[in-house]
Amino acid sequence: MDKFIVKGKTPLRGDISISGSKNAALPLLAAALLTDEPVRFSNVPRLQDIYTFNNVLRVVGAQVQFLEEQNQVHIDANNVNYLEAPYDLVRKMRASFYMLGALVGKHGYAKVSMPGGCAWGPRPVDLHLKGLEAMGIQITLDKGYVVAKADDQVSGGSFRLEPSSVGATINLILAAVLRAKSFRIENAAKEPDVVQLCRVLNEMGARIEGAGTDTIHIQKVDKLTGGTFRNDPDRIEVGTFMIAATMHPDSHLRLLGCNADHLGNFPELLRQTGAQVSIDGETIEVKAPEVLQPVSITTGIYPGFPTDLQAQWATMLTQANGHSSVTDTVYFDRFSYVPELSRLGADLKVEQNKVSIHGPSKLEGASVMSTDLRASVSLVLAAMVAENSSEILRIYHLDRGYESLEGKLNAVGAKLTRAQE
Numbered sequence: 001m002d003k004f005i006v007k008g009k010t011p012l013r014g015d016i017s018i019s020g021s022k023n024a025a026l027p028l029l030a031a032a033l034l035t036d037e038p039v040r041f042s043n044v045p046r047l048q049d050i051y052t053f054n055n056v057l058r059v060v061g062a063q064v065q066f067l068e069e070q071n072q073v074h075i076d077a078n079n080v081n082y083l084e085a086p087y088d089l090v091r092k093m094r095a096s097f098y099m100l101g102a103l104v105g106k107h108g109y110a111k112v113s114m115p116g117g118c119a120w121g122p123r124p125v126d127l128h129l130k131g132l133e134a135m136g137i138q139i140t141l142d143k144g145y146v147v148a149k150a151d152d153q154v155s156g157g158s159f160r161l162e163p164s165s166v167g168a169t170i171n172l173i174l175a176a177v178l179r180a181k182s183f184r185i186e187n188a189a190k191e192p193d194v195v196q197l198c199r200v201l202n203e204m205g206a207r208i209e210g211a212g213t214d215t216i217h218i219q220k221v222d223k224l225t226g227g228t229f230r231n232d233p234d235r236i237e238v239g240t241f242m243i244a245a246t247m248h249p250d251s252h253l254r255l256l257g258c259n260a261d262h263l264g265n266f267p268e269l270l271r272q273t274g275a276q277v278s279i280d281g282e283t284i285e286v287k288a289p290e291v292l293q294p295v296s297i298t299t300g301i302y303p304g305f306p307t308d309l310q311a312q313w314a315t316m317l318t319q320a321n322g323h324s325s326v327t328d329t330v331y332f333d334r335f336s337y338v339p340e341l342s343r344l345g346a347d348l349k350v351e352q353n354k355v356s357i358h359g360p361s362k363l364e365g366a367s368v369m370s371t372d373l374r375a376s377v378s379l380v381l382a383a384m385v386a387e388n389s390s391e392i393l394r395i396y397h398l399d400r401g402y403e404s405l406e407g408k409l410n411a412v413g414a415k416l417t418r419a420q421e
């Protein structure tokens, strides 16, 4: 397994180009199964999760070409003939569960493994299954697999998501587009990932209204055409690097190829720490403050503070001058990074779904363990402002969600080396 050796304490200065969004690309890959015509996606990041999803598509019979140098994926699902997504692939990546909606939506049958849990606890799919049943799709469980069956046209109707779920919204859209006469999703997720999926499906001929609002209304069409589409930039990567730029007083980064419309009030929150944040089209510039002010946050569903930036924000607060807290209302136990930050000398503690932080802490290099994607990148942020060397173990978590992270950070002054554990 790979590890990072990180030499602190380094300021970050220069330009970083933002990659395509992982979480926006994955539903697009599933949507390619809804047409018999070739589909091409550009700005797809070279990440483990994309390779995994490409393999899931190949298992069911789609032809998939990943032109890595161009960050393009070409998919031809004309010969899909095997309507199952196996456990050993689905357990690797929860988003494979989108195969359920796509396969039953296009073919009227799907057999997909229940997804595993993940580092920070159970992640249920009850809303996906209840929503599909509300649509008129027959759902049965068979030894850890979900079997979905649907007539050519199902009754449709409506279903309210409680809580609002990104994955459930996506799965229900994929199932309904070709199959449900009329289907309404209440309390639908509003993430840009969902808005992009609906925009692309509509360009392929679907009839979806209300993307980005509380209620999404889908009306059945008989077929979808193919096409070429560009994937959004990764808003979580943008937020991660904006935070990185505040943690050393001499840091100053320009992030290129961003979409600031996807960031909600995150830039304003970051300004409250004293950081200078300027947005000019697709370029976001962040200059660190002399002294970081503590700014407490609570995560929420979009457009609230993203849970995927919770660990990074808490890490930044270890360097802020005073007390603060981070509360996660989306995932109540997504704090596995806290004991690792303590090993670096940070002063923070978790009570239920809230971490309280006292800063600034002088961080000292140590050996720490990645536990999940966003926790791992937070350890990199901390190690870059710790004195002396740190080693970050099990960075395969990072490789799932950050394209060439060491290349990007070393180009702006970090000292990361990848080595064998």
Ligand code: EPZ
Pocket: 023, 024, 026, 094, 095, 122, 123, 124, 125, 126, 127, 128, 129, 162, 163, 164, 165, 166, 167, 168, 189, 193, 307, 308, 330, 331, 373, 374, 401
């Ligand atoms: C997506 O996961 C993202 N993954 C996650 O990013 C992100 O953290 C999450 O949305 C929240 O923003 C992808 O897009 C591939 P949810 P998803 O269904 O769809 C509860 C990363 O770091 N829930 O919106 O699985 C659930 O327990 C990953 O890139 C149910 O109760 O998240 C949670 O509390 C990690 N029943 C809340 O909804 C269900 O059937 C939000 O989960 C489904 C979800």
